[in-house]
Amino acid sequence: GENVEQHPSTLSVQEGDSAVIKCTYSDSASNYFPWYKQELGKGPQLIIDIRSNVGEKKDQRIAVTLNKTAKHFSLHITETQPEDSAVYFCAASGGGSQGNLIFGKGTKLSVKP
Amino acid sequence: KAGVTQTPRYLIKTRGQQVTLSCSPISGHRSVSWYQQTPGQGLQFLFEYFSETQRNKGNFPGRFSGRQFSNSRSEMNVSTLELGDSALYLCASRLWGQGDETQYFGPGTRLLVL
Numbered sequence: 387g388e389n390v391e392q393h394p395s396t397l398s399v400q401e402g403d404s405a406v407i408k409c410t411y412s413d414s415a416s417n418y419f420p421w422y423k424q425e426l427g428k429g430p431q432l433i434i435d436i437r438s439n440v441g442e443k444k445d446q447r448i449a450v451t452l453n454k455t456a457k458h459f460s461l462h463i464t465e466t467q468p469e470d471s472a473v474y475f476c477a478a479s480g481g482g483s484q485g486n487l488i489f490g491k492g493t494k495l496s497v498k499p
Numbered sequence: 500k501a502g503v504t505q506t507p508r509y510l511i512k513t514r515g516q517q518v519t520l521s522c523s524p525i526s527g528h529r530s531v532s533w534y535q536q537t538p539g540q541g542l543q544f545l546f547e548y549f550s551e552t553q554r555n556k557g558n559f560p561g562r563f564s565g566r567q568f569s570n571s572r573s574e575m576n577v578s579t580l581e582l583g584d585s586a587l588y589l590c591a592s593r594l595w596g597q598g599d600e601t602q603y604f605g606p607g608t609r610l611l612v613l
Contacts, residue, residue, distance in 0.1 A: 420601070422604070427606075429503075429606045430604045432601055432603070435601065475541075480544065480555075484593070484602070485530055485532050485547035485549070485555055486547060486555040487532075487534075487542075487602065488544065489534075489541055490541070
């Protein structure tokens, strides 16, 4: 089955710096890769997603890149702000089904003012 | 549009009991997926329901079951609770087959088994 590895597990940056989180997946049938942000006491919230027919997607300060050949995808956050502090999860659609997401273990991002 | 709602938000049970959790999807969403979140195992897929039928199932024992009603609301049940079932249970809804397949998560039900 699908397996998703996520690095690093913790990341601390200064406000205004960039943050990069990387994930690898194992199942070449996976075709949908969302990123979620989870704040304390809340459910995960989608911040950006990418499908396998696209190599890069950007939404304001957030971008995601996908390398299908190497089976890895990355989240890039530029000009980080203290409110970006949270746990970020990458995921891949298990067996090509978007209702079955396989998640990475999460990255705790801390942005210091 | 209201988001995904889950009830109850918190629950305390003892070993051996059973529990039922409820999820109401976003209006118009017909698919509901359930996930278990623990510090050790992270977010793990339990099952997905669409049109009152289980469509996908994760690697959990048969003590974990679910169902979906005609209005797309879903319930999950855990029987013979074990200490290791203590977790945040999240449900997520999506449209199913209409282009935007994004899963939207609810706030979760935090279950503590004593």
